[in-house]
Amino acid sequence: xxxxxxxxxxxxxxxxxxxxxxxxxxxxxxxxxxxxxxxxxxxxxxxxxxxxxxxxxxxxxxxxxxxxxxxxxxxxxxxxxxxxxxxxxxxxxxxxxxxxxxxxxxxxxxxxxxxxxxxxxxxxxxxxxxxxxxxxxxxxxxxxxxxxxxxxxxxxxxxxxxxxxxxxxxxxxxxxxxxxxxxxxxxxxxxxxxxxxxxxxxxxxxxxxxxxxxxxxxxxxxxxxxxxxxxxxxxxxxxxxxxxxxxxxxxxxxxxxxxxxxxxxxxxxxxxxxxxxxxxxxxxxxxxxxxxxxxxxxxxxxxxxxxxxxxxxxxxxxxxxxxxxxxxxxxxxxxxxxxxxxxxxxxxxxxxxxxxxxxxxxxxxxxxxxxxxxxxxxxxxxxxxxxxxxxxxxxxxxxxxxxxxxxxxxxxxxxxxxxxxxxxxxxxxxxxxxxxxxxxxxxxxxxxxxxxxxxxxxxxxxxxxxxxxxxxxxxxxxxxxxxxxxxxxxxxxxxxxxxxxxxxxxxxxxxxxxxxxxxxxxxxxxxxxxxxxxxxxxxxxxxxxxxxxxxxxxxxxxxxxxxxxxxxxxxxxxxxxxxxxxxxxxxxxxxxxxxxxxxxxxxxxxxxxxxxxxxxxxxxxxxxxxxxxxxxxxxxxxxxxxxxxxxxxxxxxxxxxxxxxxxxxxxxxxxxxxxxxxxxxxxxxxxxxxxxxxxxxxxxxxxxxxxxxxxxxxxxxxx
Numbered sequence: 130x131x132x133x134x135x136x137x138x139x140x141x142x143x144x145x146x147x148x149x150x151x152x153x154x155x156x157x158x159x160x161x162x163x164x165x166x167x168x169x170x171x172x173x174x175x176x177x178x179x180x181x182x183x184x185x186x187x188x189x190x191x192x193x194x195x196x197x198x199x200x201x202x203x204x205x206x207x208x209x210x211x212x213x214x215x216x217x218x219x220x221x222x223x224x225x226x227x228x229x230x231x232x233x234x235x236x237x238x239x240x241x242x243x244x245x246x247x248x249x250x251x252x253x254x255x256x257x258x259x260x261x262x263x264x265x266x267x268x269x270x271x272x273x274x275x276x277x278x279x280x281x282x283x284x285x286x287x288x289x290x291x292x293x294x295x296x297x298x299x300x301x302x303x304x305x306x307x308x309x310x311x312x313x314x315x316x317x318x319x320x321x322x323x324x325x326x327x328x329x330x331x332x333x334x335x336x337x338x339x340x341x342x343x344x345x346x347x348x349x350x351x352x353x354x355x356x357x358x359x360x361x362x363x364x365x366x367x368x369x370x371x372x373x374x375x376x377x378x379x380x381x382x383x384x385x386x387x388x389x390x391x392x393x394x395x396x397x398x399x400x401x402x403x404x405x406x407x408x409x410x411x412x413x414x415x416x417x418x419x420x421x422x423x424x425x426x427x428x429x430x431x432x433x434x435x436x437x438x439x440x441x442x443x444x445x446x447x448x449x450x451x452x453x454x455x456x457x458x459x460x461x462x463x464x465x466x467x468x469x470x471x472x473x474x475x476x477x478x479x480x481x482x483x484x485x486x487x488x489x490x491x492x493x494x495x496x497x498x499x500x501x502x503x504x505x506x507x508x509x510x511x512x513x514x515x516x517x518x519x520x521x522x523x524x525x526x527x528x529x530x531x532x533x534x535x536x537x538x539x540x541x542x543x544x545x546x547x548x549x550x551x552x553x554x555x556x557x558x559x560x561x562x563x564x565x566x567x568x569x570x571x572x573x574x575x576x577x578x579x580x581x582x583x584x585x586x587x588x589x590x591x592x593x594x595x596x597x598x599x600x601x602x603x604x605x606x607x608x609x610x611x612x613x614x615x616x617x618x619x620x621x622x623x624x625x626x627x628x629x630x631x632x633x634x635x636x637x638x639x640x641x642x643x644x645x646x647x648x649x650x651x652x653x654x655x656x657x658x659x660x661x662x663x664x665x666x667x668x669x670x671x672x673x674x675x676x677x678x679x680x681x682x683x684x685x686x687x688x689x690x691x692x693x694x695x696x697x698x699x700x701x702x703x704x705x706x707x708x709x710x711x712x713x714x715x716x717x718x719x720x721x722x723x724x725x726x727x728x729x730x731x732x733x734x735x736x737x738x739x740x741x742x743x744x745x746x747x748x749x750x751x752x753x754x755x756x757x758x759x760x761x762x763x764x765x766x767x768x769x770x771x772x773x774x775x776x777x778x779x780x781x782x783x784x785x786x787x788x789x790x791x792x793x794x795x796x797x798x799x800x801x802x803x804x805x806x807x808x809x810x811x812x813x814x815x816x817x818x819x820x821x822x823x824x825x826x827x828x829x830x831x832x833x834x835x836x837x838x839x840x841x842x843x844x845x846x847x848x
Contacts (some may be wrong), residue, residue, distance in 0.1 A: 137653070159376065170433065174186075174188075175222075175840070176842065177222055177225045177838055182846055187217070194217055198213065205240070209660050223835065226493055230834060236312060238311045244434060246311060257310070266347065268799065274781045282291075316831065321826075323828070325823075326822075333812065334763050336762060336777075336802060339759045339803070340803050340805055342756065343756050344751060344796060345732075345754055347752055348792070349728040352423070354615070359718075359731060364715060364719060368711050368714070377706050377707060378706055378838070380655065382703050383713065384655055385639070385649070386698040388665060389640040391622075391641070392613060393473065393613045393614075396614070397611060397613050397617055400614070401470070401475065401609055402470075402475075409477055417482065420434055424605065429610060433604075435481075439602050439603070440486075441458060441598075444457060452468075456478060462480055464479065471473050477609065479605040480604055481604060482602075482603035483601070484601055484726045492591070494519045494522070494531065495526045496531075497527065497586070499767070500585060500589055502649035502820075508521055511738045512591070512607060522536030523536075612702070621658050625647070628641050629687050636685070650663060652712050665696065666691035672845070676846075680703055681699070681701075683699045728790075728794065731789075732787040732789045742784070743798075760773065761777065761811070763815065771788065771790045776798055779798065782801070784799050
């Protein structure tokens with residue numbers, strides 16, 4: 130009891146203590162869940178209408194795009210990687226928008242419809258599917274799809290699983306693409322049906338007649354930029370009245386920066402000249418037997434020796450300059466040029482040999498498996514007895530792509546290889562390790578059947594139809610670049626570093642930089658989508674920094690971009706999504722208003738001359754009179770709409786006033802003849818125009834929907 134009494138006497142204190150404990154627990158939980166929330170936010174690459182795409186998911190898809198590009202032989206630059214990045218972001222946005230819109234209006238693609246688009250059952254197959262499968266045969270496609278099932282992949286040999294999993298991933302992507310394409314087609318069709326040319330426009334377009342119009346037209350560029358320069362107030366007025374033109378879906382950052390491109394010094398140019406003179410001397414004494422050894426002594430990657438003789442057409446494909454090609458074609462064997470410095474390099478060329486040689490040959494081949502015992506010998510005997518090579522190829526060759534054409538391959542030359550449907554890599558693929566190559570094929574005597582290859586593949590080959598002999602060249606070249614030395618680079622780096630280390634704010638740095646001849650760029654707009662800073666290569670790192678830095682902040686380090694640029698950046702201003710600031714669009718507005726002023730000024734100047742005929746205007750403008758026929762109120766696209774309006778409202782035979790047709794062109798016209806309209810023909814023309822406009826406006830509607838999505842692009846944190 131005593132204990133209970135003691136507790137009662139301190140009940141208020143206990144309540145307070147318990148309350149504090151509970152509050153601490155709740156607050157602690159809030160902070161814990163808050164950390165989870167902020168962690169999730171920080172790991173979001175893209176948010177579309179509050180639907181988040183994690184950086185992990187985004188990176189996987191971006192890696193797939195990069196791998197696909199590299200598998201096609203592309204060596205991706207930083208700018209190309211960012212272009213793929215932007216492409217992926219747009220895919221996410223478009224996929225979301227398409228799904229959102231089509232679900233609202235009840236459009237979809239059923240599994241049965243998707244299957245029909247894959248195999249062409251009842252409808253034309255999707256071109257994407259035909260390209261992916263390489264066939265339209267339903268059974269073959271089904272067999273392939275079965276092979277890509279999880280069960281079949283697990284049952285496959287271990288060495289094949291990675292390849293099958295990759296194919297499965299590609300197949301899943303194909304289905305998404307086909308479904309998306311089908312939905313887009315349905316949406317476009319639906320939206321197109323909502324557009325009609327109204328009765329007033331239809332009646333006006335039908336009209337009673339079409340006209341032949343005599344016309345003088347000229348560019349407004351003859352008015353100088355200075356004479357047509359808009360004032361600051363005019364630029365501001367246009368900006369204020371047209372802010373809808375400058376809506377931004379993404380935030381914008383304006384940066385200023387000091388940049389320096391390191392170039393060779395005079396000492397560096399002297400080194401390159403000495404190296405060039407050495408190359409010229411060594412190539413002059415080199416022969417076909419030791420020229421490769423001579424070339425190995427030069428570290429540049431731009432060197433080449435053709436072991437075979439090249440035709441003139443092949444020579445043009447080497448990427449040499451016109452001067453070097455002309456030297457080779459006009460010189461005797463053994464000649465070496467002594468080039469001048471062009472684009473900071475010396476291209477030294479030697480004509481090793483020259484002769485007349487066939488420019489191409491056709492080859493027929495039959496690809497056979499050695500597992501069929503005696504088949505190659507049997508077919509060889511039939512061919513030697515006069516049997517048709519083409520017929521036997523169609524019947525027996527394992528390579529269906531060449532069997533269909535009787536085994537024919539066109540080999541127009543030894544350098545570039547074959548026609549647009551073939552390649553040396555495909556030849557090797559067909560032969561499956563048989564050892565076939567171009568040189569082997571070229572050694573096949575014309576008209577003779579030979580057996581090539583190695584187990585398990587045999588290839589029967591016959592060369593035919595050699596082309597006429599042409600002059601061919603054996604050449605060697607080495608390009609000696611004039612590059613900056615480490616000493617030159619270090620000197621420029623130190624100069625830029627002194628400016629950065631001097632501090633005092635960006636403007637103080639900029640003044641020092643300009644005195645030293647370095648470049649200063651101001652108020653350059655960038656966004657998360659910008660692949661590079663101006664024309665500076667590999668400068669995405671600067672953009673990523675600027676997107677996350679504070680206004681007025683100067684980069685704490687000297688940025689090295691590519692191999693030869695040094696950059697000191699500062700952030701001028703961050704502008705949230707909405708209306709672009711005038712400073713970011715000023716040049717665009719000035720260009721538009723300047724063009725408009727030029728056209729209007731030229732039209733007024735011409736009108737003031739009171740010329741009485743088109744010939745007089747043509748003489749004045751140093752041009753000629755043109756005649757356009759079948760002109761009506763229907764705008765054709767080759768002339769601006771203003772032209773149609775003036776042409777159809779100017780009285781027959783009368784001369785119009787000079788008028789600005791658009792921002793680039795001034796016209797004077799005269800209707801010279803009228804032809805009664807064929808109502809049926811005009812009606813068909815209007816219908817065609819209506820269909821085109823309907824499709825065009827359907828695309829605009831979808832684009833407008835995308836434009837109004839709430840996008841948060843956080844990629845600048847990661848890329």
